[in-house]
Amino acid sequence: VLARLTPEFSELTPSKLRFLEEQKLICPARTDAGYRKFSPDDVERVRCILSLQRDHYLPLKVIRSYLADRDAGKNPAFPGGRGSILNTGRRFSRPEVIREAGAMPALLNDAISASVVVGADSYGEETVKVLRALVELQRSGIEPRHLRGFRAAVERELGLIESALVPLSRRKDLTSKARVIERAREIAGHLEVIRGNLIRSALGRIDP
Amino acid sequence: VLARLTPEFSELTPSKLRFLEEQKLICPARTDAGYRKFSPDDVERVRCILSLQRDHYLPLKVIRSYLADRDAGKNPAFPGGRGSILNTGRRFSRPEVIREAGAMPALLNDAISASVVVGADSYGEETVKVLRALVELQRSGIEPRHLRGFRAAVERELGLIESALVPLSRRKDLTSKARVIERAREIAGHLEVIRGNLIRSALGRIDP
DNA sequence: TTGCTCCTCACGTCACGTGAGGTGGC
DNA sequence: TTGCTCCTCACGTCACGTGAGGTGGC
Numbered sequence: 001v002l003a004r005l006t007p008e009f010s011e012l013t014p015s016k017l018r019f020l021e022e023q024k025l026i027c028p029a030r031t032d033a034g035y036r037k038f039s040p041d042d043v044e045r046v047r048c049i050l051s052l053q054r055d056h057y058l059p060l061k062v063i064r065s066y067l068a069d070r071d072a073g074k075n076p077a078f079p080g081g082r083g084s085i086l087n088t089g090r091r092f093s094r095p096e097v098i099r100e101a102g103a104m105p106a107l108l109n110d111a112i113s114a115s116v117v118v119g120a121d122s123y124g125e126e127t128v129k130v131l132r133a134l135v136e137l138q139r140s141g142i143e144p145r146h147l148r149g150f151r152a153a154v155e156r157e158l159g160l161i162e163s164a165l166v167p168l169s170r171r172k173d174l175t176s177k178a179r180v181i182e183r184a185r186e187i188a189g190h191l192e193v194i195r196g197n198l199i200r201s202a203l204g205r206i207d208p
Numbered sequence: 209v210l211a212r213l214t215p216e217f218s219e220l221t222p223s224k225l226r227f228l229e230e231q232k233l234i235c236p237a238r239t240d241a242g243y244r245k246f247s248p249d250d251v252e253r254v255r256c257i258l259s260l261q262r263d264h265y266l267p268l269k270v271i272r273s274y275l276a277d278r279d280a281g282k283n284p285a286f287p288g289g290r291g292s293i294l295n296t297g298r299r300f301s302r303p304e305v306i307r308e309a310g311a312m313p314a315l316l317n318d319a320i321s322a323s324v325v326v327g328a329d330s331y332g333e334e335t336v337k338v339l340r341a342l343v344e345l346q347r348s349g350i351e352p353r354h355l356r357g358f359r360a361a362v363e364r365e366l367g368l369i370e371s372a373l374v375p376l377s378r379r380k381d382l383t384s385k386a387r388v389i390e391r392a393r394e395i396a397g398h399l400e401v402i403r404g405n406l407i408r409s410a411l412g413r414i415d416p
Numbered sequence: 417t418t419g420c421t422c423c424t425c426a427c428g429t430c431a432c433g434t435g436a437g438g439t440g441g442c
Numbered sequence: 443t444t445g446c447t448c449c450t451c452a453c454g455t456c457a458c459g460t461g462a463g464g465t466g467g468c
Contacts, residue, residue, distance in 0.1 A: 010337065014422085019458055033466050034423060060457075116402060118409075126405045129218065133398035140372040140395055150368065150399065153361035154406045160358065161411075164348040184411050187348055190341035191358065194324060197334045198362045201326075203369075203392050222448085227432055241440050242449060268431075 009050045017046070025049055025064055055185055091122040101131030110144040115151050161187050217258045225254070233257055233272055263393055299330040309339030318352040323359050369395050 020026050021036070026045055028036045038046075045067070052058045052066075069076035098105055111117040111134055117127055134144060161184055169180050228234050229244070234253055236244045246254075253275070260266045260274075277284035306313055319325040319342055325335055342352060369392055377388045 013459080015459055016457080018424090023457090031466095035466080036422085116406070126409070130402050130405050133401040136398050137372075137395065140391065141375070142368065142372050142395070146368065147402070149364055150403075151406070153364065154403050156357055156361065158407065158410050160350065160354065164345075164350050167349070181411060183348065187345065187350070188407055188411070190344050193341040194338050194355070195358075195362050197338050198324070198359070199366065199396055201334070202366050203389060203396070221433080223433055224431080226450090231431090239440095243440080244448085 009047075009054070011054075012046075012050065020046070020049065020060075023060060023064065025060065025067060051182075051186070055189065091124065092128060093122055097123040097127055097131060100128045101135060103131045103135050107131065107134055107138065107144065114144040114148055116144055116147055157188075157191065161191075217255075217262070219262075220254075220258065228254070228257065228268075231268060231272065233268065233275060259390070259394070263397065299332060300336060301330055305331040305335055305339060308336045309343060311339045311343050315339065315342055315346065315352065322352040322356055324352050324355050365396075365399065369399075 017026075017036075021028065026042060026049070028038045028042045031037055049063055049067070052063050053060070066076055092100060094108070098108055108117065108131065111131065112119040116134070117123075117130055137143075164187055165180055165184055168183060169177075225234075225244075229236065234250060234257070236246045236250045239245055257271055257275070260271050261268070274284055300308060302316070306316055316325065316339065319339065320327040324342070325331075325338055345351075372395055373388055373392055376391060377385075
């Protein structure tokens with residue numbers, strides 16, 4: 001019963017499941033002999049926990065309180081959406097974002113005109129990271145304008161994801177909206193697994 | 209001096225640097241007052257450690273012995289290339305890979321004809337993961353044949369990376385070969401940061 | 417009966433984080 | 443002198459992993 005969950009999350013171990021129960025995150029039913037018996041709901045809960053951990057980098061403490069609130073019927077804010085760990089809400093002005101990333105002013109302009117960054121009055125932490133990546137790429141001779149095709153490919157990937165969401169997104173209630181986003185993230189994750197393998201195997205072939 | 213390294217690796221903290229020194233992974237010089245003084249070589253070493261940790265999921269124990277061997281002039285095998293943690297070397301036959309991934313036989317055929325998986329007599333652990341991802345995508349209505357464009361985009365991305373490597377890959381000695389691959393992985397990582405942000409911000413806009 | 421998996425409980429471990437209390441440089 | 447960063451040392455913590463010793467089902 002236990003190991004049938006692993007296909008989805010390769011990092012799941014029996015020990016981890018026991019740990020999660022000890023921490024009151026899950027409470028599966030027991031057989032007479034004391035064996036854990038996972039209902040479909042329990043499995044769904046574990047799936048939720050693991051994806052919160054992996055995709056949103058949430059510590060178990062936060063996940064616990066979120067689940068506890070949900071169990072109490074409070075329908076709490078989905079964590080990771082806004083104002084969570086990464087998204088500290090700090091804003092950077094144009095000069096600030098450039099300084100933080102160690103970039104040249106022209107790089108930001110190029111990035112904006114290549115649609116890699118969306119121009120605005122103030123930028124978030126993510127833009128700093130993107131700019132840093134662009135600085136590094138520049139050191140390898142890759143300029144933002146070389147990323148136009150890359151940018152277009154991302155756009156097509158988003159189109160693929162969206163088309164898969166159409167059947168889900170018909171409904172308008174709030175919980176299903178959260179589900180749609182969750183699903184979109186999952187699809188993006190699966191595509192990432194596939195791309196990662198294609199790229200890794202290609203890079204592996206450089207040194208045969 | 210310390211915080212100037214963080215632009216590259218956002219997860220780096222003073223505490224982590226102290227820890228790394230305590231573990232004998234780095235030994236920066238000290239000023240008269242006891243302050244750590246990082247030479248460019250030290251910085252390069254830290255960069256190496258962090259990328260081994262992040263990109264190859266190596267525990268510090270392995271990194272330590274690798275660096276120790278390298279310090280001793282042994283020029284040890286670069287870890288993570290072959291036979292490391294993920295790549296356990298286990299091979300799967302066609303029926304095995306299908307069963308492990310919980311897929312239908314036709315899915316593997318489709319994946320191969322869409323060039324998402326390379327057909328062979330036996331498959332590695334990665335193929336199992338790719339197939340699992342394809343199974344999940346199928347549940348969202350995305351079939352391997354929908355991934356032809358995706359696959360082509362990956363190919364163009366690889367072309368972009370390769371073109372940036374040309375100046376480096378002229379040389380034929382072994383150490384520079386390892387450097388080329390390391391560099392390729394870095395570039396792929398930076399592109400991933402950029403794509404991740406584009407996708408996340410687009411998915412964020414679904415629920416405004 | 418023989419394996420096999422599951423169980424609990426205690427302890428270990430890996431990779432840091434967190435103060436307390438103190439010094440050094442401008 | 444006032445902040446500021448840096449220091450060490452001890453302890454805490456988070457997320458598990460690892461046996462030891464034992465039971466349950468086919």
